[in-house]
Amino acid sequence: MCGIVGYTGNRKAGPVLIEGLKKLEYRGYDSAGVALHDNGRLIVTKAAGSVAELEKSLNEHHKEVTAGIGHTRWATHGPPTDLNAHPHSSASGEIVVVHNGIIENYRTLRKRLTEEAGFKFKSETDSEVLAHLIEYCYEGDLLAAVRRAMSEIEGSYALVAASSREPDRLVCARKDSPLIIGYGEGENYVASDIPALLAHTRRTCVMDDGEFAVLTPEKIEIYNKDGQMLDKDILEITWNLEAAEKGGYDHFMLKEIMEQPAAVRETLRQRIKRDSGLVELGELDLTTEQILKLDQIYIIACGTAYHAGLIGKMAIEKLAGIPVEVDVASEFRYRDPLLEPNQLAIVISQSGETADTLAGLRMAHTKGLKVLAITNVVGSTVSREADRVMYTWAGPEIAVASTKAYVTQLVALYLVAIYLGQTRGTLEPEKAGALVDGLLALPEQLTQVLSEDNIATIRAYCEHLSRWDNAFFIGRNLDYPVAMEGALKLKEISYIHAEACAAGELKHGPLALVEEGMPVIALATQEAILDKTLSNIQVVNARGGAVFAVTREDFEDVSWQVESIFSLPVVCDTLAPVLGVVPTQLIAYYAAVARGCSVDKPRNLAKSVTVE
Ligand code: F6R
Numbered sequence: 001m002c003g004i005v006g007y008t009g010n011r012k013a014g015p016v017l018i019e020g021l022k023k024l025e026y027r028g029y030d031s032a033g034v035a036l037h038d039n040g041r042l043i044v045t046k047a048a049g050s051v052a053e054l055e056k057s058l059n060e061h062h063k064e065v066t067a068g069i070g071h072t073r074w075a076t077h078g079p080p081t082d083l084n085a086h087p088h089s090s091a092s093g094e095i096v097v098v099h100n101g102i103i104e105n106y107r108t109l110r111k112r113l114t115e116e117a118g119f120k121f122k123s124e125t126d127s128e129v130l131a132h133l134i135e136y137c138y139e140g141d142l143l144a145a146v147r148r149a150m151s152e153i154e155g156s157y158a159l160v161a162a163s164s165r166e167p168d169r170l171v172c173a174r175k176d177s178p179l180i181i182g183y184g185e186g187e188n189y190v191a192s193d194i195p196a197l198l199a200h201t202r203r204t205c206v207m208d209d210g211e212f213a214v215l216t217p218e219k220i221e222i223y224n225k226d227g228q229m230l231d232k233d234i235l236e237i238t239w240n241l242e243a244a245e246k247g248g249y250d251h252f253m254l255k256e257i258m259e260q261p262a263a264v265r266e267t268l269r270q271r272i273k274r275d276s277g278l279v280e281l282g283e284l285d286l287t288t289e290q291i292l293k294l295d296q297i298y299i300i301a302c303g304t305a306y307h308a309g310l311i312g313k314m315a316i317e318k319l320a321g322i323p324v325e326v327d328v329a330s331e332f333r334y335r336d337p338l339l340e341p342n343q344l345a346i347v348i349s350q351s352g353e354t355a356d357t358l359a360g361l362r363m364a365h366t367k368g369l370k371v372l373a374i375t376n377v378v379g380s381t382v383s384r385e386a387d388r389v390m391y392t393w394a395g396p397e398i399a400v401a402s403t404k405a406y407v408t409q410l411v412a413l414y415l416v417a418i419y420l421g422q423t424r425g426t427l428e429p430e431k432a433g434a435l436v437d438g439l440l441a442l443p444e445q446l447t448q449v450l451s452e453d454n455i456a457t458i459r460a461y462c463e464h465l466s467r468w469d470n471a472f473f474i475g476r477n478l479d480y481p482v483a484m485e486g487a488l489k490l491k492e493i494s495y496i497h498a499e500a501c502a503a504g505e506l507k508h509g510p511l512a513l514v515e516e517g518m519p520v521i522a523l524a525t526q527e528a529i530l531d532k533t534l535s536n537i538q539v540v541n542a543r544g545g546a547v548f549a550v551t552r553e554d555f556e557d558v559s560w561q562v563e564s565i566f567s568l569p570v571v572c573d574t575l576a577p578v579l580g581v582v583p584t585q586l587i588a589y590y591a592a593v594a595r596g597c598s599v600d601k602p603r604n605l606a607k608s609v610t611v612e
Pocket residue numbers: 302303304305306348349350351352353354357400401402403488489492607608609
């Protein structure tokens with residue numbers, strides 16, 4: 001997804017912008033560019049391809065200037081070409097902009113600006129219209145021009161603009177797309193994400209929707225939509241840059257898989273009362289009466305977060321006795337769900353910026369529902385728009401494929417389910433205690449799951465799997481959503497087509513695809529229905545499928561029925577997904593490595609999906 005960096009100060013802006021853009025590469029992009037203030041001119045250098053290539057093509061002289069803006073683009077309107085890359089310039093070249101988001105009324109504006117002002121457009125993007133519109137509104141003050149231009153915009157934007165007539169001055173605007181200001185000494189920064197700022201400053205301020213900011217080397221001024229200057233809080237970033245780097249692993253994804261024990265520990269921290277062993281979720285901020293009255297919960301999310309929601313549904317229904325519907329966010333909005341004000345919506349989003357999830361959140365709000373956000377990113381749009389926020393505290397997740405964020409989302413959902421069950425009296429104290437003990441044991445058990453021996457087992461199976469173009473993931477009950485997550489991860493990073501199938505459904509059609517040697521990953525962690533899963537595995541065996549079973553170490557019957565086995569420590573059925581998903585993540589990872597795929601940045605995908 002697109003990234004923005006802006007700098008104004010006393011150092012060479014070129015290298016600052018390039019380094020900042022490199023820190024945002026993890027977001028996924030297909031072209032990059034910078035615009036630098038140079039003696040009353042704005043010099044734009046941009047091209048399809050990588051930031052490293054952009055760096056090579058930057059003219060040495062232009063690297064000396066001390067203010068500029070940079071961008072990495074992930075194509076939406078128009079293919080990834082040099083012309084479609086940002087920054088975009090106005091007709092005269094006096095205004096340049098970088099933009100994240102979507103301008104919904106760009107066609108109307110483009111027509112008007114062409115007819116009224118005779119402006120000629122060079123790109124196919126929606127963003128270019130911003131540069132022309134700001135020029136059209138410009139009467140000697142860039143802030144005033146940006147304000148006037150934004151009042152005509154329908155859509156979302158994180159925007160940074162510069163005018164050749166106002167050297168050293170950057171003007172920023174935000175609506176529905178993140179933008180963060182960084183405070184320096186005699187220099188100031190703006191970026192769409194914190195990693196781009198961390199090498200320079202930890203003092204930041206997250207812009208809110210409708211706000212404008214003006215940056216010069218000496219000062220930062222932030223205004224609300226009515227033009228009043230604001231005195232905003234400074235957010236001190238406590239995590240360091242190393243946390244966002246690979247830490248010795250070949251890929252961010254593997255590093256993040258290995259971080260799961262620590263991440264789960266963080267999610268649990270301070271949410272279990274030491275004395276009583278009960279779950280304590282102050283952040284839910286619901287009275288007992290409100291919890292007792294809850295008669296329906298909607299969970300809204302996309303992709304991996306949606307898969308976490310499916311497990312959350314089963315846990316909440318079982319432990320708290322509240323009916324739960326889980327919706328893919330992009331469908332939720334268009335199916336007219338029967339929303340009532342006494343219901344609760346839970347939105348799950350690692351990034352907290354996913355456009356569809358955000359739209360679901362807003363729809364729930366318009367119908368009067370309280371919204372709880374489960375997210376990993378502090379200050380994200382989802383976290384700021386929800387009524388209540390439960391952070392997963394997984395630390396920055398850089399690989400496009402979500403791993404530790406998913407596992408911590410599961411743990412957060414279990415905490416919610418137990419808390420609601422405790423409060424409603426549907427969960428007996430002994431059972432709640434056993435589940436809490438189970439949760440507290442997870443970090444240690446995850447460490448066991450990630451042992452070298454286990455990884456060797458996975459690598460051996462992946463030698464076989466990586467030669468196939470199709471695979472099945474099967475499972476029953478809570479293992480089924482884990483199978484869905486395993487299949488998504490495998491196709492996402494190894495490009496092997498993978499399908500998840502409820503194990504009992506195989507015989508109703510998908511079994512026709514099973515042939516000699518076909519990889520079938522069977523999740524068999526649910527004690528209550530183990531026999532049923534075993535019969536489904538036998539059906540695959542009988543057709544020659546190469547079954548890799550993920551099961552519990554004490555389920556002895558499984559081992560003699562399958563080709564490869566991955567044994568998990570003993571865990572109750574309810575919590576088993578937290579352990580069971582890990583071998584599926586490793587399978588995806590090692591299959592992708594064996595196939596020489598770009599693990600951390602799979603083709604066509606982006607980390608933060610801020611378009612619908
Ligand atoms: C897959 C993956 C995606 C995200 C989805 C939602 O590995 O990461 O499916 O889960 O794009 O993103 P968030 O959680 O940021 O809303």
